[in-house]
Amino acid sequence: MTEADYSFGNPDEGRPGPDNRSDYRLTATARVVLELESKAPDASGSERARDLACRLRDISARGMSLFSREPLSIGALLPAQVSLGQRSESFTLMVEVVWCRPSQSQFLVGCQVLDSAGTAYVEWVEAVAQALAAE
Template identity: 45%
Template sequence: MDEDYSFGREASVPDGADKREDYRLSARATARLNVESAEPIEFGDEPLEAFVRTCEVRDISASGMSLVTIEPLRAGSLLAAEINLSAQKKLLRLTVEVMWSKEEGSRYLNGVRVFDSDETDYLSWLEAVAEAFSGPE
């Protein structure tokens, strides 16, 4: 089994940005964020996803995650997200709120909080995080 998660805290988390009360795990995962609310644009027979951004997940906790992006996310924004944790077989559809964004070299580190919503995979998210914390059996 791949070791997708490790305990610890990234040294590069910006000062003052770490306000989570939960433990966190470093993770190899990706996220797709709908950064603007718009109808899909059709080009020929294929829809274009001009408003979807793919980014790296730096770490996860039950209440949120850190995302690495090429442009800052606006604090206070509510975004639809699809998270692909490598240990999961399916994408987890979540609603996240951007809590902060800090420049880190040529990229940005963004802290997001996961919302509990009936129309998302929130319970599956909690189960996936719990499973990651429990480690391989």
């Protein structure tokens, strides 16, 4: 991440409703792709997973909030690809939807980043820690 990819955020500034994260968060320029439906293991090459591209609102070591075109089910466990700013590779993460509420013509969604095998959880935590240290 570079300085242009994020800014330091005040936890409660301009946020409607309660926010349960205890970590500081960064406002980030990023794209998140959530896998809503996975491809069946025996599916032919013509079938595809159903993905949802979202715009990131902010991040912390253990969570993120994002804008979605459609509502997401609370408790849903979803694979996510997070592309942060100038970083060449995206982070492969597993997230749990913690809350979802309407916000103008879209939905604001809160997700917890889970420590899951085969994901870039450790790299994610390190990247957020480095970004916070740079602030």
